[in-house]
Amino acid sequence: xxxxxxxxxxxxxxxxxxxxxxxxxxxxxxxxxxxxxxxxxxxxxxxxxxxxxxxxxxxxxxxxxxxxxxxxxxxxxxxxxxxxxxxxxxxxxxxxxxxxxxxxxxxxxxxx
Amino acid sequence: xxxxxxxxxxxxxxxxxxxxxxxxxxxxxxxxxxxxxxxxxxxxxxxxxxxxxxxxxxxxxxxxxxxxxxxxxxxxxxxxxxxxxxxxxxxxxxxxxxxxxxxxxxxxxxx
Numbered sequence: 001x002x003x004x005x006x007x008x009x010x011x012x013x014x015x016x017x018x019x020x021x022x023x024x025x026x027x028x029x030x031x032x033x034x035x036x037x038x039x040x041x042x043x044x045x046x047x048x049x050x051x052x053x054x055x056x057x058x059x060x061x062x063x064x065x066x067x068x069x070x071x072x073x074x075x076x077x078x079x080x081x082x083x084x085x086x087x088x089x090x091x092x093x094x095x096x097x098x099x100x101x102x103x104x105x106x107x108x109x110x111x112x
Numbered sequence: 113x114x115x116x117x118x119x120x121x122x123x124x125x126x127x128x129x130x131x132x133x134x135x136x137x138x139x140x141x142x143x144x145x146x147x148x149x150x151x152x153x154x155x156x157x158x159x160x161x162x163x164x165x166x167x168x169x170x171x172x173x174x175x176x177x178x179x180x181x182x183x184x185x186x187x188x189x190x191x192x193x194x195x196x197x198x199x200x201x202x203x204x205x206x207x208x209x210x211x212x213x214x215x216x217x218x219x220x221x222x223x
Contacts, residue, residue, distance in 0.1 A: 004154065006154075009152075034211060034212075036214075041216075042216065043116065043202075043213075043214040043215055043216045043217070044202070044214040045214075046211035046212070046213070049210075049211050089154070089155065091154075091155075099145075099157055099160060099170065100155075100157075100212065101154075102147075102154035102155040102156075103154050104152060104153055104154045105154065
């Protein structure tokens with residue numbers, strides 16, 4: 001059974017802090033890694049899709065890196081804002097048509 | 113603007129009832145998915161469909177069935193609801209291997 005792990009499970013930071021969290025996944029036969037943001041009462045929203053080892057993606061204050069050899073991805077948020085409060089989900093895919101395997105999520109709370 | 117809609121945001125049903133959760137997407141996507149999300153667990157795949165009238169079991173199909181009669185609509189059916197099916201249900205769609213677009217979720221409580 002393929003297992004995707006996210007850490008920490010939850011995180012509480014102050015506005016303006018920078019933060020990061022981890023997604024670990026089995027590296028064998030890896031195809032792609034997806035990051036989603038899920039705000040309360042809204043639909044999960046795609047942030048990044050990453051496929052290549054060493055890939056880095058950026059969207060505003062949020063960025064992500066990927067290491068496919070060792071099987072991990074980091075998501076960074078620079079200068080956290082209250083509107084960044086959400087659950088961040090990662091999911092890995094193991095072939096082109098394969099289903100996504102989701103981690104349990106990291107719940108981020110940013111206090112003003 | 114892409115859209116995936118689900119028939120209800122909140123639903124309360126009794127044990128033994130037959131429950132239908134409907135999902136509609138307006139993006140002409142081939143693939144559609146049903147997940148459930150429970151505290152401390154990731155999204156777990158119940159069923160998915162790559163085309164009309166096609167369905168594949170996901171990781172936790174027991175107690176569920178699905179129907180895809182039209183490309184835009186994917187229904188999840190709980191034949192006889194049980195309390196352990198109380199959960200948040202999310203529908204998603206995608207075009208081939210692209211990112212998945214999610215609906216807002218249905219929080220189902222079975223009493």
